[in-house]
Amino acid sequence: MTITRDAIADILDEIALLLELKGENPFKTRAYRQGAETVRNYQGEVVAMAAANNLKDTKGIGKALQEKLHELATTGKLAFHQNLRAEFPPGLFDLFGIQGLGPKKVRSLYDQLGIDSIDALKAACTDGRAASLPGFGKKSIEKLLASIDLKEQFADFFRLGDVAPLAETLLDTLRQHPDTLRAAIAGSYRRSKEILHDLDFLVATSQPATITQFFTTLPEVHSVIACGDTKAAIRLENGLQCDLRAVSNEQFPFALQYFSGSKEHNVALRSRALKYGWSLNEYGLTPKDKTTAAAPSVNEEADIYRILELDRIPPELRENRGEIEAADKGEIPRLVELENLRGTFHNHTTESDGKSSLEEMADAARDLGLQYLGIADHSKAQFQARGLHPDRLLRQVESIRSLNQQWDDFQLFAGTEVDILKDGSLDFDDDVLEKLDYSVASIHGSFQLSEKEQTARIIRAMENPHVTMIGHLTGRLLLTRKGYDLKVEKILDCAAATGTIIELNCNPRRLDMDWRHWHRARDKGVITSINPDAHGTEQLQYLAFGIRIARKGWLRREDVLNCQTLDEVRSWLAKPKGQR
DNA sequence: CTTTCTCTAAAGTGCACTGTGGCCAGTGC
Numbered sequence: 104m105t106i107t108r109d110a111i112a113d114i115l116d117e118i119a120l121l122l123e124l125k126g127e128n129p130f131k132t133r134a135y136r137q138g139a140e141t142v143r144n145y146q147g148e149v150v151a152m153a154a155a156n157n158l159k160d161t162k163g164i165g166k167a168l169q170e171k172l173h174e175l176a177t178t179g180k181l182a183f184h185q186n187l188r189a190e191f192p193p194g195l196f197d198l199f200g201i202q203g204l205g206p207k208k209v210r211s212l213y214d215q216l217g218i219d220s221i222d223a224l225k226a227a228c229t230d231g232r233a234a235s236l237p238g239f240g241k242k243s244i245e246k247l248l249a250s251i252d253l254k255e256q257f258a259d260f261f262r263l264g265d266v267a268p269l270a271e272t273l274l275d276t277l278r279q280h281p282d283t284l285r286a287a288i289a290g291s292y293r294r295s296k297e298i299l300h301d302l303d304f305l306v307a308t309s310q311p312a313t314i315t316q317f318f319t320t321l322p323e324v325h326s327v328i329a330c331g332d333t334k335a336a337i338r339l340e341n342g343l344q345c346d347l348r349a350v351s352n353e354q355f356p357f358a359l360q361y362f363s364g365s366k367e368h369n370v371a372l373r374s375r376a377l378k379y380g381w382s383l384n385e386y387g388l389t390p391k392d393k394t395t396a397a398a399p400s401v402n403e404e405a406d407i408y409r410i411l412e413l414d415r416i417p418p419e420l421r422e423n424r425g426e427i428e429a430a431d432k433g434e435i436p437r438l439v440e441l442e443n444l445r446g447t448f449h450n451h452t453t454e455s456d457g458k459s460s461l462e463e464m465a466d467a468a469r470d471l472g473l474q475y476l477g478i479a480d481h482s483k484a485q486f487q488a489r490g491l492h493p494d495r496l497l498r499q500v501e502s503i504r505s506l507n508q509q510w511d512d513f514q515l516f517a518g519t520e521v522d523i524l525k526d527g528s529l530d531f532d533d534d535v536l537e538k539l540d541y542s543v544a545s546i547h548g549s550f551q552l553s554e555k556e557q558t559a560r561i562i563r564a565m566e567n568p569h570v571t572m573i574g575h576l577t578g579r580l581l582l583t584r585k586g587y588d589l590k591v592e593k594i595l596d597c598a599a600a601t602g603t604i605i606e607l608n609c610n611p612r613r614l615d616m617d618w619r620h621w622h623r624a625r626d627k628g629v630i631t632s633i634n635p636d637a638h639g640t641e642q643l644q645y646l647a648f649g650i651r652i653a654r655k656g657w658l659r660r661e662d663v664l665n666c667q668t669l670d671e672v673r674s675w676l677a678k679p680k681g682q683r
Numbered sequence: 684c685t686t687t688c689t690c691t692a693a694a695g696t697g698c699a700c701t702g703t704g705g706c707c708a709g710t711g712c
Contacts (some may be wrong), residue, residue: 130695134684165685203701205710240703486697487712522712525699547712548699 106179108142108149114175114184115139115168120199121187123206138168144458150176194220202250202584203243211236225251257582260298261343264611264648267292270302273323273345280317282310284352289362293418295651297614298581301344303362311349318347354386356404361385367423368416375411375427383407419655424622438654441647443666448477449520449543449574449606449634450643454499455480456488458639461502461515467640469513474669477516477634478503479543479574482530484522491519493535500538514669516540516676520574525549527563529570536569541676543606543634545574546587554588561594565603568680572604572632576616583612591620599628602683604664607656609649610636621656632664 119135141163142149149158153176158164164172175181191213197220198209212218215236216227227233228244228251270288277286283306287293290303308314315335319327328336328344335347350358361369361384376383380395388398388407401407405415413430417438420426429435451457452464459467461478468476480499481490491499496519503517518541522530529536529544536542544564552560564570576594577586598605605624608615613636616624621631633649635642653663660666667675675683 128684131684133695138684163685167684203710207709238703238708242702246702481712484698485712489696490712550711551701 106150106175108145111150111153111172111175112139112142114181115142115171118184118187120196120206121184121191124191124195124210125187126206126210134163134165134168137163138172140458142172192219194223197221198224200254200583201247203246208238211238221251221254253583253585257298259342259344260300260582261341262581262611263292263295263297263299263614263651264645266299266302266343267648269323269339269341269343273302273304273321276321277304277306277314277318277347280306280314282308282313284308285355287359289359290364293363294365294421295419295655297618297652301346304345304347305355305358305362306347306349307352307355308349309351314349315347356401356407357383357387358385359404360407363418363421365422368421368426371423371427372411375413379411417654419651420657436657436659439650439658439660439663439666440654441650443660443663444473444633444646444650445668446473446475446477446665446672447634447643447646448516448518448541448572448632448665449479449608450476450637451480451520452478452499454495455485455490456638461499461506463640464637464643465506465513465515467643469510471643474512475514475516475672477518477541479518479520482519482521484524484530485547490522490530493531496531496535497538512669514673518542518571520545521570522547523560523564525552525560527560529564529567533567533569536567539569541571542569543572543574544570546578550578550587552587554590557587558590558593561589562597565594565597565601570603571676571680572606573598574606574634575608575610575613575636576605579615579617580612581614586615586617591616592623595620595624595627595629598624602680604630604632607631607633607649607653608636609633609645609647609652610642611645611648614648614652618652618655621653621658625656625658625662629662630664631658631662634665 115135116139119132122132122135141161152158153172156169156173158169158172171181171183195209195213198204201221212224212233216232218224218227224247228248233239234244270292274286274288277283285307287305288302289305290301291299292302306314312332315330315332319330319335319337323339324337325340326338328338333349337345339345348358348362373383376388377391380391381388381398382391388401388410390397399410401410408415408430413427414433414435416426416430416435426435450464452459452461465476481488483490483492500517503515507514517539519531519539520543521536523544523546524530561573565573577589579586605616631653633646633653635645635649637643637645664672
């Protein structure tokens, strides 16, 4: 009987949710949540320890949790949990994904109206039944419907960061097949779109039917949608659809170009090919009539662009947003690469809501080959995240200064993620901020302000000489929550004028600011910092997603603060904001 | 449910915001 620590932690979290639904003592539910976190972050073989009843000296695990963990670790399940679960219909859990619904409101919807699914909720909102419940007024209903709408709109979408590990594993598997000559993932994954509908695999082979057969019988496959001799489609356990095309080695570059899209980019490229007298499709570049000579041979995708007298266009730029014109003039920029990063800002530690200590974060950054790491724990307004008051912050600054003594090739920068309050003032006074190396100012509440108020609020923060950068500019959560209303244009102008950096938050749930704004921002002279917003050492890996989005936004290494060397960034931060 | 202070029982993250309902409750950070 093996159960993973993550599975155990998930069960404890679900118990907490169920207890909340039942209206249990909040401290009891908190104990289960805490228990889940303790299990997740436990240093050591927590499952084996639980099986051996060896957890009694662990802080946060008392007698009751110890017994339940023992049952989970030895039998793989927990009667207490299963009984609790049986009291509610499974669809009820989906309701918690709707913004504005917590345990109390879910309970009342279920008890009073029998609502146990998102569909049922939508119906009750539309026909007026929901409005009859206490606490559900006109605006609440509107908000619920908007949130349901967002969910439906993105029902078949997945976040880039959530599918990337799977995508790369599947690609590796395909590459290892003896009949595979070349393999790639095309489509929006290759273009680094922040959310994806499906994955498009492409394999060059002389045995296409063998490959489609192989693909549809992989262990990851949940169901087979289609399987022909050259084309197959499967669905994975998580619902993600994966298409595969098997083509000849000669066709591969054309197919790769074609299936990488975007459609708009391809339309523009095809019309350019026509001007040269060729017709371009997924199979090749063929003369459009007898007067045209045959096209030069193509071995790589880049050859297609070369033949059409274009710079090679990186897949990330293929959205028909000026890349063809730029390639025509030889003005495709050299885009930033992961290897260019020298450090990063905006990382949390156990001092607020991170799960790795200051020392662990520093070690992890050094292991990644970074020269510096900025620490930015939450400020006091983020109480639930154990936000720091000035005294604790200044003690952390001292720890950082003293840790820094031991390195001459690495440095921690002492910062904060300071809350931008409703009126645009900051959660720390200037005399606190000026003791730090830098600051990230972020919004964590009052999302509903009007566009004008919200814009003014951020501009006020940017005008503060101690605000180095703005964190997650729009506050969006991909597939879950739209960003707050902002005049991005005005904010970019102000960022350029005040020398305030706009962060590119590369937590895969955010990827904020959106890539569509970065090209313009860059042209206005705005600088970015690619920040993982890491709450644990492993999340420093998010930097790779940040690079993908930065590239999609046409950014070069010179547009990114954390591509600067330690010496450069040190002297940059030392200058007054206006002179940077 | 856990911890702690006290020894069996009490205390245990805070605050702003929003919308609604009539001065408070629920949610989210």
